[in-house]
Amino acid sequence: MYLLILTTLLAQTLGLTAPGVASDINAVNHVAANTLPFPSHQLFQFGQLGTWIENVAARSNGDLLFTLLQPTPQLYTLTAVQSNNPQATLLYTFPDMTGLLGITEVAPDIFVVAGGKFHGTADPIFGTFSLWQVSFADSHIPCKINCSPDNKQPSFKKLLDLPDHVYPNGLTSVPGRLGVILVTDSTGSLLRVDVNSNQVDTVAAVPEMVPVPGWPFLMGINGIKIYNGYVYWSNSFAATMYRMAIDKDGFPVPTSYSSSDTAMTTDPAASIPSFTPKVEASIDFTNVTVETVVFMPITFMDDFAISDDGTLWITTNPNNTVVAYNQDTAKSAVVAGEQTQEVMAGVNAAVFGRTATDSHILYVVTAGGLNSPVNGTFVEPAKVMAIDTSNAAAVGF
Ligand SMILES: *[C@@H]1O[C@H](CO)[C@@H](O)[C@H](O)[C@H]1NC(C)=O
Ligand SMILES: *[C@@H]1O[C@H](CO)[C@@H](O)[C@H](O)[C@H]1NC(C)=O
Ligand SMILES: *[C@@H]1O[C@H](CO)[C@@H](O)[C@H](O)[C@H]1NC(C)=O
Numbered sequence: 001m002y003l004l005i006l007t008t009l010l011a012q013t014l015g016l017t018a019p020g021v022a023s024d025i026n027a028v029n030h031v032a033a034n035t036l037p038f039p040s041h042q043l044f045q046f047g048q049l050g051t052w053i054e055n056v057a058a059r060s061n062g063d064l065l066f067t068l069l070q071p072t073p074q075l076y077t078l079t080a081v082q083s084n085n086p087q088a089t090l091l092y093t094f095p096d097m098t099g100l101l102g103i104t105e106v107a108p109d110i111f112v113v114a115g116g117k118f119h120g121t122a123d124p125i126f127g128t129f130s131l132w133q134v135s136f137a138d139s140h141i142p143c144k145i146n147c148s149p150d151n152k153q154p155s156f157k158k159l160l161d162l163p164d165h166v167y168p169n170g171l172t173s174v175p176g177r178l179g180v181i182l183v184t185d186s187t188g189s190l191l192r193v194d195v196n197s198n199q200v201d202t203v204a205a206v207p208e209m210v211p212v213p214g215w216p217f218l219m220g221i222n223g224i225k226i227y228n229g230y231v232y233w234s235n236s237f238a239a240t241m242y243r244m245a246i247d248k249d250g251f252p253v254p255t256s257y258s259s260s261d262t263a264m265t266t267d268p269a270a271s272i273p274s275f276t277p278k279v280e281a282s283i284d285f286t287n288v289t290v291e292t293v294v295f296m297p298i299t300f301m302d303d304f305a306i307s308d309d310g311t312l313w314i315t316t317n318p319n320n321t322v323v324a325y326n327q328d329t330a331k332s333a334v335v336a337g338e339q340t341q342e343v344m345a346g347v348n349a350a351v352f353g354r355t356a357t358d359s360h361i362l363y364v365v366t367a368g369g370l371n372s373p374v375n376g377t378f379v380e381p382a383k384v385m386a387i388d389t390s391n392a393a394a395v396g397f
Contacts (some may be wrong), residue, residue, distance in 0.1 A: 009207065015141045035391045037336045040343065043086045044078055045383035053365035054304065054380040055349045057103045057111060059095065059136070062355045065111060066273050066365050066384060069099035073115050075134060078384055082358055094132065102171035107178045109136040112159065113170045114183065119370050122217035127163040132156060132192065160198045170224040170303060182231055182250055184221040187211065192250050204244065204252050208290045212237040222259060223303035227310060232293065234301040234314070241293040241301065241312060252288045270276035294325050294332070303349035305362060311397045312361055315347045318372035322347055322364060322387060331396045338389045342378055344371035345386065364386040
């Protein structure tokens, strides 16, 4: 409630033209009523209620991979994505977990997935998380059912446990550094993991990553992407996108390091009594500059995609919409879904297609309103949707 009031006040105080504040979402929507929302269609929906797709990745061959958070920790592939009859196939059920979270490609056709145990929705069990490798590159196992065009099934192996972390959630790969990823810990920090050596460093823990107090879920820094030398992250209940400059190895800049461990000066996890995060590399946070990219008048900012021109394509989960934000013009618009409609019910992650014929398609996955029913009552099985952004330029994206 506090944040909602603050949100409204901020939007009013800062006004419609303030850069970095997407308070003109509806205005843009109105002006471009002939082209918005963009056309979308359903590619796949589970047959059962209680399903929550959490994240999605696109393979270079055009297939999609998606992770299931509830009710089981499973990885699926969606093949024939651009046909009239896409096929979903279960690839693997992960052991010793209750749910999967983020996924990122770390080398050609090799992915890393995070997962762990939860007491309940967004209620992770400390120290139960691990990172797994899913490789289509080293696989020689012939496919038997619903095969993708390359006729191979991936191999799976656990890379490492993350016993010292609470909520490893979003994953993204550092460009040009095979096997180096940045991982959001939604309780308030940013990890850098090199899966070649299994080295894990907490490389940032700043107030902009900390969960906003007063909400039922400990969910601060969540979605993550790297674009043009910056790491971008959503702080979900702050409804704000932030960014920070990183170097070519994925470390925040400017920073300074020493060999000794240094406890953080801020306390991002004050609301988690048993947890005191530590920064492995000693980083001078006073010299790390966090920029606010955009604040949105929504309740929750979930995962997002960034297109080549820097436009952010943000999913809003309980607000049942996908919102685009052009960083150059500060223009924003709801491009899919509506608060009271089921079309994007619980939409929570997005990725652009990677082939010549679908690079304009934004693939999104949903939780079906599981945690926040549409109109307070409507829940549906999780699904995968395709949003056609061909008209993006016409409406300023
Ligand atoms: C941080 O920046 C200040 C001002 O530029 C500089 O004087 C200081 O040496 C920097 N600290 C570190 C540890 O690099
Ligand atoms: C976003 O969704 C929440 C949960 O359904 C709702 O309470 C809130 O009013 C919505 N906010 C906006 C700005 O639509
Ligand atoms: C939510 O309520 C609105 C207004 O009554 C209605 O138009 C809409 O169809 C409802 N949505 C769902 C998913 O039932």
